[in-house]
Amino acid sequence: MELVGRIFALAVAAIFVQNFVLSRFLGLCPYIGVSKKLDSAIGMGMAVVFVMTMASTITWMIQYFLLKPLHIEFLQTIAFILTIASLVQLVEMVIQKTAPALYKSLGVFLPLITTNCAVLGVSILNINEQLTFFGAILNGLFGGLGFTLVLILMAGIRERLEKADIPQAMRGMPIAMIVAGSMAMAFLGFSGMSL
Amino acid sequence: MTVIIYSVVTLGVLALIYGLGLAFASKKFYVETDPKIEEIQEALPGANCGACGYAGCASYAEAIVKNNEEINKCAPGGADTTAVISKIMGVEASTSERKVALIHCQSGGKNNTFFRYEYQGVATCQAAVLVANGPNLCDWGCLYQNDCLRACPFDAISLDENGMRIIDTEKCTGCGACVKACPRNLIELVPVSRRVHVMCSSHDKGAISRKVCGNSTACIACTLCVKKCPVNAIEMNNNVAVIDYTKCINCGQCADVCPTGAIVDPLKEVRARKKAEAKAKAEAAKKAMEAKKAAEAKQ
Numbered sequence: 001m002e003l004v005g006r007i008f009a010l011a012v013a014a015i016f017v018q019n020f021v022l023s024r025f026l027g028l029c030p031y032i033g034v035s036k037k038l039d040s041a042i043g044m045g046m047a048v049v050f051v052m053t054m055a056s057t058i059t060w061m062i063q064y065f066l067l068k069p070l071h072i073e074f075l076q077t078i079a080f081i082l083t084i085a086s087l088v089q090l091v092e093m094v095i096q097k098t099a100p101a102l103y104k105s106l107g108v109f110l111p112l113i114t115t116n117c118a119v120l121g122v123s124i125l126n127i128n129e130q131l132t133f134f135g136a137i138l139n140g141l142f143g144g145l146g147f148t149l150v151l152i153l154m155a156g157i158r159e160r161l162e163k164a165d166i167p168q169a170m171r172g173m174p175i176a177m178i179v180a181g182s183m184a185m186a187f188l189g190f191s192g193m194s195l
Numbered sequence: 196m197t198v199i200i201y202s203v204v205t206l207g208v209l210a211l212i213y214g215l216g217l218a219f220a221s222k223k224f225y226v227e228t229d230p231k232i233e234e235i236q237e238a239l240p241g242a243n244c245g246a247c248g249y250a251g252c253a254s255y256a257e258a259i260v261k262n263n264e265e266i267n268k269c270a271p272g273g274a275d276t277t278a279v280i281s282k283i284m285g286v287e288a289s290t291s292e293r294k295v296a297l298i299h300c301q302s303g304g305k306n307n308t309f310f311r312y313e314y315q316g317v318a319t320c321q322a323a324v325l326v327a328n329g330p331n332l333c334d335w336g337c338l339y340q341n342d343c344l345r346a347c348p349f350d351a352i353s354l355d356e357n358g359m360r361i362i363d364t365e366k367c368t369g370c371g372a373c374v375k376a377c378p379r380n381l382i383e384l385v386p387v388s389r390r391v392h393v394m395c396s397s398h399d400k401g402a403i404s405r406k407v408c409g410n411s412t413a414c415i416a417c418t419l420c421v422k423k424c425p426v427n428a429i430e431m432n433n434n435v436a437v438i439d440y441t442k443c444i445n446c447g448q449c450a451d452v453c454p455t456g457a458i459v460d461p462l463k464e465v466r467a468r469k470k471a472e473a474k475a476k477a478e479a480a481k482k483a484m485e486a487k488k489a490a491e492a493k494q
Contacts, residue, residue, distance in 0.1 A: 070205060
């Protein structure tokens with residue numbers, strides 16, 4: 001029971017309280033760029049969940065089995081980036097071969113994620129917060145889910161804004177920025193939760 | 196010192212492992228794609244206009260290679276693109292003549308039809324046509340809200356100084372976006388070499404269409420052109436003359452007899468000039484002959 005409680009706390013923290021986009025402000029580029037349509041937002045979200053979980057797993061192992069024993073933790077950033085980039089490439093190839101349907105829906109977004117700072121962010125935060133191996137995996141998974149949630153919410157709002165009667169000068173990007181700000185303020189409300 | 200060595204070796208080994216891993220994976224998980232698809236995609240214009248009936252240039256390229264789709268469906272690319280694709284695929288295509296859009300109505304701008312009310316709603320044809328069948332008295336003519344102009348992905352439609360829509364036949368690719376956009380179905384794709392057109396779509400009886408057309412260039416279905424046409428290319432279809440472009444020879448005789456000017460012939464001047472030149476030439480030749488004869492008589 002203790003374990004379930006801790007996992008739940010981790011999930012709430014990663015999805016709402018410490019949401020990657022709206023409270024850590026990581027991965028803002030796809031948040032604005034890929035949130036115009038609900039379909040592509042879901043595709044991007046799923047890809048990010050997948051890659052963040054994988055990246056958390058591998059980078060945790062790199063940190064604790066390679067960098068730490070050799071006392072070269074300062075290479076963290078470059079080693080992680082190298083790992084994430086190769087990982088995304090590998091995942092792309094495997095998916096293209098084994099699941100063409102999934103590749104078609106995720107395809108365009110996978111290479112984009114290579115340079116998504118949320119993925120590097122979750123890897124480094126896992127180390128900084130000294131999470132355990134499974135803690136790191138779950139943090140990656142829930143962080144990705146939080147990202148997906150926000151991306152889908154944003155896409156839903158922006159799809160409705162398309163048809164709304166907005167002053168000419170505010171259409172498109174300006175109103176998207178205002179919506180993003182309002183959503184960040186709403187998510188700020190979660191920071192009062194103590195877990 | 197050891198730190199430097201460790202750093203270099205670690206990163207080097209990591210990079211090597213990743214590189215080899217990716218190289219191995221790219222062989223192991225290699226997906227065979229036909230290189231022709233990519234070549235054809237390069238040859239296509241990349242406008243993704245959908246004139247071929249596919250979602251975009253990429254899916255059309257795939258359909259050509261995989262499903263033996265016809266290779267002459269790309270309207271923006273035209274004959275040039277078809278030639279390139281036929282080289283890649285090794286098949287001959289029946290090259291069709293380039294088609295351009297034509298608006299079958301001469302009203303617009305200062306030469307409007309008469310109005311039954313003043314329209315002040317949303318400035319699109321689609322919206323205007325919904326209010327009591329449009330503001331203009333002619334039930335068939337142009338609504339002046341320029342849906343076609345906005346629909347054109349190639350900026351081929353513009354307004355002249357009188358507010359008339361003119362189509363740049365050089366820029367027009369025949370993609371048909373304006374044809375779909377016009378709620379009055381005034382726009383047709385016609386072969387670019389055919390220049391004589393009936394510029395009216397009114398199915399009203401002659402008396403009515405003459406009354407409502409502010410431009411007074413309506414087709415009144417008098418059938419003079421039908422009788423005059425030397426190749427029987429014109430037919431009366433429900434009170435409006437329709438030219439069969441497969442038969443038309445650009446002679447312009449129909450435009451000459453048309454009493455209202457509903458049939459336009461931009462080649463008229465060219466033809467008149469050619470005729471005058473031919474006449475002048477014949478006269479000059481005649482004069483030269485006479486002069487020669489006179490000279491011979493003198494001797």
